[in-house]
Amino acid sequence: MNSGILMHPLVQLFLARFREFLRTPEAVFWSYVFPLVMMVALGLAFRTGDVPPVNVAIAQGTAEDQLAKVLEQRGGFEIIRGSNDDCRTALRSGKADVIVQLSESDQPTRFQYDAARPGGRDARNAVNNALQAEAGRRDPLQTEDVTATEPGGRYIDFLVPGLIGMGLMGGGVWGVGYAIVDMRIRRVLRRMLGTPMKKHHFIAAMMASRLVFMIPEIIVILILGWLMFGVVSYGGYLAVAMIVVLGAVEFSCIGLIIASRARTLEAVAGLMNLTMVPMWVGSGIFFSSERFPDLVQPLIRLLPLTPVISSLRLVMQEAAGPADILPQLAIMAGWAVVTFLTAVRIFRWD
Amino acid sequence: MTNAIECRSLTRTWPGNPPVEAVRGINLCVEQGSCFGVLGPNGAGKTTTIEICEGLVEATSGEALVLGRSWKTDGPAIREQIGISLQETRLSEKLTVLETLTLFRSFYSSGLEPDQAIEMVSLQEKQHARIRTLSGGQKQRVAVATALVGNPRLLFLDEPTTGLDPQSRREIWKIIADFRESGGTVLLTTHYMDEAERLCDRVAIFDHGQVLAEDSPRNLIRQLGAEHMVMFEVEGAQTPDPEFGAGLPGVISVRTESGTRCLSVSEVHVAVPALLAAIAEQNLRLTSLTTRQATLEDVFVHHAGRSLEDGSEEVKK
Ligand SMILES: Nc1ncnc2c1ncn2[C@@H]1O[C@H](COP(=O)(O)OP(=O)(O)OP(=O)(O)O)[C@@H](O)[C@H]1O
Ligand SMILES: [Mg+2]
Numbered sequence: 001m002n003s004g005i006l007m008h009p010l011v012q013l014f015l016a017r018f019r020e021f022l023r024t025p026e027a028v029f030w031s032y033v034f035p036l037v038m039m040v041a042l043g044l045a046f047r048t049g050d051v052p053p054v055n056v057a058i059a060q061g062t063a064e065d066q067l068a069k070v071l072e073q074r075g076g077f078e079i080i081r082g083s084n085d086d087c088r089t090a091l092r093s094g095k096a097d098v099i100v101q102l103s104e105s106d107q108p109t110r111f112q113y114d115a116a117r118p119g120g121r122d123a124r125n126a127v128n129n130a131l132q133a134e135a136g137r138r139d140p141l142q143t144e145d146v147t148a149t150e151p152g153g154r155y156i157d158f159l160v161p162g163l164i165g166m167g168l169m170g171g172g173v174w175g176v177g178y179a180i181v182d183m184r185i186r187r188v189l190r191r192m193l194g195t196p197m198k199k200h201h202f203i204a205a206m207m208a209s210r211l212v213f214m215i216p217e218i219i220v221i222l223i224l225g226w227l228m229f230g231v232v233s234y235g236g237y238l239a240v241a242m243i244v245v246l247g248a249v250e251f252s253c254i255g256l257i258i259a260s261r262a263r264t265l266e267a268v269a270g271l272m273n274l275t276m277v278p279m280w281v282g283s284g285i286f287f288s289s290e291r292f293p294d295l296v297q298p299l300i301r302l303l304p305l306t307p308v309i310s311s312l313r314l315v316m317q318e319a320a321g322p323a324d325i326l327p328q329l330a331i332m333a334g335w336a337v338v339t340f341l342t343a344v345r346i347f348r349w350d
Numbered sequence: 351m352t353n354a355i356e357c358r359s360l361t362r363t364w365p366g367n368p369p370v371e372a373v374r375g376i377n378l379c380v381e382q383g384s385c386f387g388v389l390g391p392n393g394a395g396k397t398t399t400i401e402i403c404e405g406l407v408e409a410t411s412g413e414a415l416v417l418g419r420s421w422k423t424d425g426p427a428i429r430e431q432i433g434i435s436l437q438e439t440r441l442s443e444k445l446t447v448l449e450t451l452t453l454f455r456s457f458y459s460s461g462l463e464p465d466q467a468i469e470m471v472s473l474q475e476k477q478h479a480r481i482r483t484l485s486g487g488q489k490q491r492v493a494v495a496t497a498l499v500g501n502p503r504l505l506f507l508d509e510p511t512t513g514l515d516p517q518s519r520r521e522i523w524k525i526i527a528d529f530r531e532s533g534g535t536v537l538l539t540t541h542y543m544d545e546a547e548r549l550c551d552r553v554a555i556f557d558h559g560q561v562l563a564e565d566s567p568r569n570l571i572r573q574l575g576a577e578h579m580v581m582f583e584v585e586g587a588q589t590p591d592p593e594f595g596a597g598l599p600g601v602i603s604v605r606t607e608s609g610t611r612c613l614s615v616s617e618v619h620v621a622v623p624a625l626l627a628a629i630a631e632q633n634l635r636l637t638s639l640t641t642r643q644a645t646l647e648d649v650f651v652h653h654a655g656r657s658l659e660d661g662s663e664e665v666k667k
Contacts, residue, residue, distance in 0.1 A: 007452075007455070007456050008456065009456045009457050011456070012452060012453045012456035013453065013456075015449075015453075016442065016445060016449065016453050019444065019445060019449065020442055020444045020445065023444040023480075024444065183442075186439065186440040186441075186442075187436060187438060187439045187440065188439060188440070188441065188442065190406060190436065190439070191434070191436055191439045191441075191496075192457070193406060194404055194405070194406055194429065194432075194434040194436070195429060195454065195457040195458065195500065196426055196429040196430050196457050196458055196459070196500075197457040350406070
């Protein structure tokens with residue numbers, strides 16, 4: 001055993017954390033495999049390209065068979081047939097987007113759909129257009145459809161930055177928070193306090209080890225997103241790296257403050273959920289946070305996760321450079337500094 | 351030569367409802383190179399006192415000087431020279447013995463090589479084993495090794511052998527004896543009277559946050575004036591009056607412990623014949639009669655008026 005850099009307490013504390021992590025297979029699984037499974041599953045589910053068929057339920061009435069034949073010939077429809085009750089069940093459960101009912105000759109054709117559901121109105125219009133054309137309507141204007149399948153504008157391009165943000169948040173908050181409270185419960189913190197160990201070495205090592213776990217996790221997401229879906233960063237990778245590193249620091253600090261006083265795993269888990277749930281919902285991981293009312297927008301922009309995801313999207317989808325994301329970086333740095341300084345002040349060793 | 355530890359009128363009150371006065375005016379002096387034992391029942395304030403000396407708990411009043419320094423001004427310097435093992439620590443289960451000791455060694459500016467510390471606690475074969483796979487006694491030896499790895503002058507051990515089997519306890523005793531041989535000072539707490547008698551040069555008997563008695567184990571026993579105990583039982587329903595035996599020659603005091611009458615006697619050869627005669631006179635029938643040397647347990651009973659096992663109940667009242 002030679003001394004030197006290897007025997008520096010920072011290095012040893014870091015190594016201890018690193019080994020503990022590698023020797024906990026479930027921790028490795030949750031932090032590396034889970035985000036990947038999520039990306040692949042969502043990427044496939046929201047695959048763009050071939051336009052999905054419209055699900056139509058044909059209710060009992062007059063000329064059902066004829067109606068079905070017409071829609072089949074026009075193409076693009078998935079037809080469900082059954083009693084009126086069956087049709088309503090299909091609509092309720094989402095198997096059908098719209099119910100069509102053809103009635104006596106002098107009655108109007110009836111469409112039944114849920115206007116609040118995405119796709120309901122689209123389905124109604126598609127069926128209507130098909131039936132109107134069949135009845136002899138001629139469109140005066142020639143049109144052509146081009147679906148958005150270009151890289152950069154697909155759902156998966158939107159999703160990858162969200163998942164990176166989510167990974168950074170979960171990794172930092174859980175990785176730092178849980179580990180510290182566990183050590184407090186085992187009284188290892190107290191034991192270390194009885195040695196000449198410097199407190200800032202301990203805290204720095206906890207955070208540094210987290211950074212080292214998180215960065216490969218993000219790289220794996222980026223590589224797999226590129227290989228499987230062709231997701232790339234149009235603004236280059238320097239800005240992405242800046243966001244990822246600062247984001248990892250930010251969430252490690254938040255993990256630190258969450259764990260700074262908790263004495264039980266229940267308490268720390270509660271605090272973590274309290275912290276993360278608003279961001280899961282509000283910070284736009286899976287859908288744009290712009291959808292929330294204007295009133296709460298300033299609040300949402302200040303959540304620690306929002307600037308991470310929004311700046312990643314700016315860089316990766318809209319080719320923004322480091323200079324364009326300074327406001328977001330500033331918010332992240334602000335969170336990191338404030339939570340770190342507070343955590344160090346209120347930190348409890350036993 | 352300065353004392354390794356000097357405590358002057360230490361007190362510590364834990365906040366709560368009602369507040370607990372865990373330590374109520376304790377004075378201790380631990381000479382360099384000695385082994386000092388703190389004995390007492392549960393809740394006597396042993397851990398609180400030792401942790402004040404370790405700089406982990408702040409005294410409500412009074413001060414603990416360690417190696418001639420004050421915690422208020424010289425904390426870091428004291429920590430470099432002491433080694434501690436807490437009453438309860440669970441070291442990281444996923445690290446190996448060697449990794450754990452290397453980690454603790456890195457905190458000290460000078461000290462032993464980690465494998466030297468492992469050798470001191472005879473865990474060479476286990477040095478690459480994860481802590482999780484060790485037995486309770488082996489874990490305790492690792493805990494002691496983490497205290498030794500900084501090559502301390504003063505070792506604090508809070509109940510180092512509680513819950514261990516006799517073999518493991520002897521292993522810990524050997525480590526402590528070796529450490530003392532190399533000139534180290536030890537402050538330990540224990541529930542075991544035999545451990546204190548065997549290891550310690552001086553013993554302080556704690557109860558309710560105060561020192562009941564303090565001296566070498568030998569002197570404490572000698573001061574009882576009765577270095578032997580004679581215990582007997584009589585048949586079934588026959589209960590001699592509570593004072594039976596008190597007036598006999600050589601008998602210093604009498605008490606009853608779960609049906610067994612215990613006499614503290616100065617001279618067995620005088621007391622036993624007199625006792626047998628008295629029993630015959632009252633037509634009682636002996637079912638058992640044993641004698642033994644007085645121990646620190648008897649010292650505790652003498653001072654506290656109750657036996658150690660009853661200790662915790664007494665505290666709750
Ligand atoms: N952190 C704490 N907060 C509140 N009360 C405490 C705390 N630590 C100890 N006490 C109380 O102080 C008293 C003395 O406790 P202490 O741990 O010093 O006893 P002890 O002699 O070490 O007992 P044991 O043999 O069980 O380890 C007890 O009544 C205990 O309940
Ligand atoms: Mg104790």
